[in-house]
Amino acid sequence: MSGFAALLTRDLRLAFRHGGDVANVVAFFALAVILFPFGVGPDPDLLARIAAGVLWVTALLAALLSLERLFDADFQDGSLEALSLMPVPLEIQVLAKCVAHWLTTGLPLTIIAPLLALVLHFDAAGYPALVAALLLGTPVLSLIGAIGAALTLGARRAGVLLSLLVLPLYIPVLIFGVAASEAAALGLESRPHLLLLAALLAGSLALAPWAAAAALRQALE
Amino acid sequence: MQRFANPARFMRLSAALLPWCSVAAAVLIAIGLFGALFVAPPDYQQGEAVKIMYVHVPSAWLASLVYAVMAVASAVALIWRHPLAHIAAESAAPIGAGFTFVCLASGSLWGEPMWGTWWVWDARLTSVLVLFFLYLGFIALANAFDDRTRGSRAAAILAIVGVVNLPIIKFSVDWWNTLHQKASVFRMGGPTIAGSMLWPLLVMAAGFLFLFAVLLMLRMRTALLRAKLRALRFGT
């Protein structure tokens, strides 16, 4: 377990020393959301109707932006090769990197989301469900994204390819996340959707580290 | 050339099988179309439009089947490192993407008269669309690396990861309230569809299966010839 903690603290330390990265993700999220009132008009009812969808799609895209860097820096400077030779299983290391990624991407997005929901006139009744859904869904984005990031290491046009691979796999998270947020805003039950998100989280926790580690080993061969 | 010792056997086998499979595919599809257009009854509500089903349903079955074949070939390639398995998976991918596209397009053409809409975001359609993107992602990933073997292996992993989509496609109509109709053929308790409609459907499916076999063998033979050419030109 000390290997998990060592890698997690290293990645967090690196993220904070390169402070700009976290700020970039949050800034992109905020800017992209703010574009919508300019694009579709300031009508509060219209904005409220699309608020959940807009928040989720832009959160998805913001998470996607930072995925490229998940393994790439370590791959380029030889750290990944050295990490794969450590006694700590590669699957555990992937999990540590996903946790670090979530803490520097998904979590800030979840914290900022309610503020941006204000801008979009999102119904106040939906806030708890929105935050709960983001808390459950953003880790899934990190985990599934890790598979894509590992598969595209060293590829030509890795960024675009990563989006092509990962966005279709994100669709279930998007569907249930928006459903949970909207249901609560309309006064309906959001629990079933939140439970499905929790199931997705459990499933990806089990499968994603294994798949990503296999992909990393292929990249290092 | 030692790596391709087995492929010589495959080349001989496929050369022998191709004529028969081609004939079988052509004959079965012809019979199936005849049965679909002239023997099977038109629907009392939709009229002749229901006949799209005889293209839509078999292509849907093949779309999933080809993906399963691709995933199995990928697993074999990764575990036993047989280069022929990689070639099989990469040859199957565009064929599967084609069947998926035909399924989506024919379904859309059928949906317009039947449901009044070209598209709806229900679980079945969405998961088949995801299947289409998985095929495209597989092809893109396999071709995205300068080192071709790295691309093949990465794509193989993607194929295996994407297998979770297949049960979702199959059971989506049971798990959710969808606009798409529930299973009428592959279900516990046997098919609920009338006999005169069932046999053209099965014949078309068999024809499509032979078509897949023909296309797969052709693509694999081409890939192997290309690999041989590369080996001769650039040395192994």
Next chain:
Amino acid sequence: MAGRESQKSFTGEGLACRRGERRVFKGVAFALTPGDALLLGGPNGSGKTSLLRLMAGLAQPEEGVIAWNGETIADDLAAHRARLHYIGHQDAVKPALTAAENLAFWAGMRGTDGGVTDALCRFRLDARADWPARYLSAGERKRLGLARLMASPAALWLLDEPTSSLDAEATEILLTAIAGHRRAGGCVALATHAALPVPGAQALSLADHATWRQR
């Protein structure tokens, strides 16, 4: 003969390696016992790095078997990884972390935290311990990468061109470290272009085993 076989040994037989679609070498064999050193020589592209990676378990040989104490390493890669240090071409140094933090991380990943200051001193980096690695020179960064060897113990050292970008003094430090490691019963395999004075070392030239020769 019987006595030698009962010692711990690291052996490889009939090894063939393929990188991408190109076969790099065929029919390579080696045998190391505690205290042995193996110098890998050969022109660029002959597969020195590939052989070291096979030894580390980073890649699987196309043919042949690598064994530690008679047991194929592929059967228990985790145990094999725990007993080796592999220092490749790249130094795996993070510019944003200090020299000490870099080393402490690698030692922590192997579960042993104790040897960091000692390793820094041995490689003359104690004055740089609190400097972010981005301010180190190329030679200092290479030394930092090599300092991993001293920061935690391992029976097998696999080194790929360890003396490139090292000055004479640093090379001397490395050779002393290698000698100490061998005295303690460890073994070393290193790939090198330079003629390194490693006493009693076996030499393996991959130029003889290549099936593809550079023009």
